Amino acid sequence: MIKIRNLSKQFGDVNALKKMNLSVQPGEFFGLLGPNGAGKTTTVNILSTLLKPDEGSVTINGLDLLSDPRGAKRLLGVVPQELALYDQLSAADNLHFWAELYGMKGVKLKTRIRQLLELMGLADRQNDRLATFSGGMKRRVNLAVALLHDPDILFLDEPTVGIDVQSRHRIYEILGELHREGKTIVYTTHYLEEVERLCEKIAIIDHGEIKAEGTLESLRQLVQGESEVLVVLDDSSIQTATVEPLPADVRLMDEGLLATGDDVNDLVQKLVTICSARNWKIRDIELKTASLETVFLQLTGKELRD
Amino acid sequence: MIAIALKDLKIILGDRKALLLSFLLPIFLVGLFAFVYGSMGGPREEHPVKLLITDQDQTDLSAGIVARLDSLKSIRLTSMTLEEARQKVTRGDYPAVLVLHKGLADSISANRPGVLEMQYDPARELEMGLLQQAILLPLFELIGRPALQEMIFEEVQGDYPRLDPGLMKQIKNNIEKNFRSGKVSQVLENRNPIIMTPLIPVERASWALIQAVAGTAVMMLLFSVAGLGAGLLAERETGTLKRLLITPLHPMHILYGKLLSTLVVSVLQLVVVFIFAWLVFGLDLSLNPPALLLVAFTTAFACASFGIFLAAVSTSRKQVEMLSTLIILIMSAIGGSMIPLPIMPAIMQKLAAVSVNYWSIQGFFDIFWRELPLWEILPRIAILFGIGVLLITLARVFFKRNLASLV
Numbered sequence: 222m223i224k225i226r227n228l229s230k231q232f233g234d235v236n237a238l239k240k241m242n243l244s245v246q247p248g249e250f251f252g253l254l255g256p257n258g259a260g261k262t263t264t265v266n267i268l269s270t271l272l273k274p275d276e277g278s279v280t281i282n283g284l285d286l287l288s289d290p291r292g293a294k295r296l297l298g299v300v301p302q303e304l305a306l307y308d309q310l311s312a313a314d315n316l317h318f319w320a321e322l323y324g325m326k327g328v329k330l331k332t333r334i335r336q337l338l339e340l341m342g343l344a345d346r347q348n349d350r351l352a353t354f355s356g357g358m359k360r361r362v363n364l365a366v367a368l369l370h371d372p373d374i375l376f377l378d379e380p381t382v383g384i385d386v387q388s389r390h391r392i393y394e395i396l397g398e399l400h401r402e403g404k405t406i407v408y409t410t411h412y413l414e415e416v417e418r419l420c421e422k423i424a425i426i427d428h429g430e431i432k433a434e435g436t437l438e439s440l441r442q443l444v445q446g447e448s449e450v451l452v453v454l455d456d457s458s459i460q461t462a463t464v465e466p467l468p469a470d471v472r473l474m475d476e477g478l479l480a481t482g483d484d485v486n487d488l489v490q491k492l493v494t495i496c497s498a499r500n501w502k503i504r505d506i507e508l509k510t511a512s513l514e515t516v517f518l519q520l521t522g523k524e525l526r527d
Numbered sequence: 528m529i530a531i532a533l534k535d536l537k538i539i540l541g542d543r544k545a546l547l548l549s550f551l552l553p554i555f556l557v558g559l560f561a562f563v564y565g566s567m568g569g570p571r572e573e574h575p576v577k578l579l580i581t582d583q584d585q586t587d588l589s590a591g592i593v594a595r596l597d598s599l600k601s602i603r604l605t606s607m608t609l610e611e612a613r614q615k616v617t618r619g620d621y622p623a624v625l626v627l628h629k630g631l632a633d634s635i636s637a638n639r640p641g642v643l644e645m646q647y648d649p650a651r652e653l654e655m656g657l658l659q660q661a662i663l664l665p666l667f668e669l670i671g672r673p674a675l676q677e678m679i680f681e682e683v684q685g686d687y688p689r690l691d692p693g694l695m696k697q698i699k700n701n702i703e704k705n706f707r708s709g710k711v712s713q714v715l716e717n718r719n720p721i722i723m724t725p726l727i728p729v730e731r732a733s734w735a736l737i738q739a740v741a742g743t744a745v746m747m748l749l750f751s752v753a754g755l756g757a758g759l760l761a762e763r764e765t766g767t768l769k770r771l772l773i774t775p776l777h778p779m780h781i782l783y784g785k786l787l788s789t790l791v792v793s794v795l796q797l798v799v800v801f802i803f804a805w806l807v808f809g810l811d812l813s814l815n816p817p818a819l820l821l822v823a824f825t826t827a828f829a830c831a832s833f834g835i836f837l838a839a840v841s842t843s844r845k846q847v848e849m850l851s852t853l854i855i856l857i858m859s860a861i862g863g864s865m866i867p868l869p870i871m872p873a874i875m876q877k878l879a880a881v882s883v884n885y886w887s888i889q890g891f892f893d894i895f896w897r898e899l900p901l902w903e904i905l906p907r908i909a910i911l912f913g914i915g916v917l918l919i920t921l922a923r924v925f926f927k928r929n930l931a932s933l934v
């Protein structure tokens with residue numbers, strides 16, 4: 222069980238985390254969803270003992286992270302956002318090196334490495350240098366390194382950024398497997414599909430604050446029965462719209478204006494009135510049921526994109 | 528820590544091209560410098576010095592001087608007009624021109640100075656020294672002898688003014704005869720008050736070779752360890768350093784692991800250079816093996832620590848590269864890697880003591896040139912070791928301080 226209390230971290234005059242509170246239950250697949258610069262990596266860095274917070278406390282399985290970082294380290298497996306691997310070494314050599322640092326050796330080390338290479342679907346390429354691997358294959362090695370010492374708790378920081386669909390699905394499968402084994406997983410991402418597909422519990426983070434927290438269902442309920450109306454505008458209208466003030470419940474998106482609410486008639490009328498008054502050209506009108514994306518948009522004011 | 532060192536070595540050894548370069552380049556440079564220093568005229572080398580001569584006097588005496596100098600083995604004489612000769616000297620083709628001015632013969636018999644002039648290129652003082660040494664005695668013989676003859680005769684005349692003119696003539700003839708027989712030059716040569724005795728037996732390794740091997744080896748070592756040290760920054764950039772910090776490994780062991788792998792490569796590099804010097808130039812490695820091992824090892828240790836120190840104080844690879852190039856060039860310049868210490872000004876020789884190069888080069892000279900016993904070389908070994916320890920200690924401090932900003 223991970224307990225985060227009043228966690229704050231400042232870099233110069235950037236408040237990366239503002240008195241964050243969070244708890245993750247044992248065996249839970251927890252998604253930390255947030256746009257760029259939200260504070261995801263900062264959170265993971267503190268949880269993996271790399272950064273000291275300015276304020277607050279973290280306990281992992283009852284162990285105080287700040288007073289006993291070395292004890293906590295053995296419980297944790299971390300998949301960093303970067304590919305923290307040695308390109309000049311083979312996949313097997315990479316795993317061998319990291320395993321030694323966790324004090325593994327002999328048959329146990331060899332068996333574990335073979336297991337993981339098979340799990341990752343990389344057994345046939347294990348002796349090739351990583352420099353010859355695709356991004357997706359490297360991501361899988363990156364994940365394997367974190368699993369070497371079979372930790373109970375896994376932190377994954379955007380582990381699927383910039384990879385092919387096939388590798389991505391392979392990683393989803395592996396994570397699902399690990400979840401079934403009972404591991405606690407904290408997964409940061411800015412892909413909505415990922416949390417919808419993988420996570421039981423989700424926290425939406427922005428500007429170092431948790432904006433909402435709960436199961437997928439409870440978050441969806443925030444917009445239960447609501448609809449989204451998007452009026453698509455032509456390019457020049459969007460240009461002028463960027464400098465015009467808009468009502469608080471109307472949002473400017475890449476393609477046009479968006480409003481969310483219970484009554485679709487009202488929403489359409491409101492948006493059309495705005496556009497007519499300003500002479501903006503409407504190209505299309507789209508209607509959608511509100512989703513998690515709507516929640517995210519309402520909470521962060523940001524669209525989820527790659 | 529060992530695991531880190533082994534991993535580094537695997538990476539280093541896997542990079543064939545870089546490896547070849549870091550071992551072949553020092554060998555190539557040692558060869559090059561051995562050749563350059565060798566032809567610069569270390570103590571044993573004998574090369575004729577080129578000299579121009581302009582005879583404006585055109586007398587028997589001046590012709591005699593030209594002929595005499597031309598017969599010297601240590602000088603290669605070329606005759607030409609003053610105009611041409613001066614041009615050649617200014618252009619750097621020749622170190623100097625010896626001018627035999629008009630009226631040379633007359634002024635010598637009248638005992639007046641300023642008739643022989645050496646016009647030279649001040650940038651080539653080394654050759655000028657050799658030149659002066661070579662031409663002084665022959666010139667004295669030719670010019671000084673008549674003057675001396677004259678002086679003796681006048682002395683005799685002054686002391687015994689009433690001597691019979693016939694007898695006087697006989698005395699004069701006698702003096703001339705004696706001088707001509709070459710007795711005087713023999714006396715002069717025999718009376719040379721300075722006896723030259725080389726203290727270092729001539730059959731020892733050439734000075735040029737030791738300078739080339741020691742000077743180049745240390746400088747190359749510094750460059751290669753700076754490169755290896757930069758590996759730490761590379762780990763920071765790829766994020767592997769961050770991951771290392773997540774493992775239960777003690778952070779300082781990352782530093783020690785890097786030191787260890789750098790040390791191993793440094794020692795290997797020195798071994799290769801010395802074996803090359805032995806095989807190709809016949810450097811006698813059996814002179815003092817314990818001292819050689821110690822000096823080589825402490826040199827490698829001091830250099831490796833230097834590389835780690837650089838990596839620990841810098842925050843980016845660019846920074847390491849700039850900082851290391853600057854420091855290494857300065858240390859090599861003042862420490863005797865590029866310019867042999869003995870020909871540097873006294874103040875520079877004192878300054879040299881702040882460089883790793885100095886202590887290491889001196890250590891190698893102690894072994895191969897001065898042939899000192901181990902206990903007399905120990906202070907230098909201790910200083911090299913001390914430099915290494917100091918740099919590691921500083922590296923620790925900086926590494927610890929920079930850890931927070933690594934993530």
Ligand SMILES: Nc1ncnc2c1ncn2[C@@H]1O[C@H](COP(=O)(O)OP(=O)(O)OP(=O)(O)O)[C@@H](O)[C@H]1O
Nearest residue numbers: 232235237255256257258259260261262263264934
């Ligand atoms: N070492 C640092 N020095 C200064 N500012 C930092 C540092 N690390 C993070 N920040 C700032 O803190 C804020 C949070 O950064 P963080 O890396 O945690 O975001 P993130 O959610 O991981 O974003 P991304 O999706 O881009 O990875 C950002 O504004 C970032 O610029």
Ligand SMILES: [Mg+2]
Nearest residue numbers: 261262263302
């Ligand atoms: Mg991040």
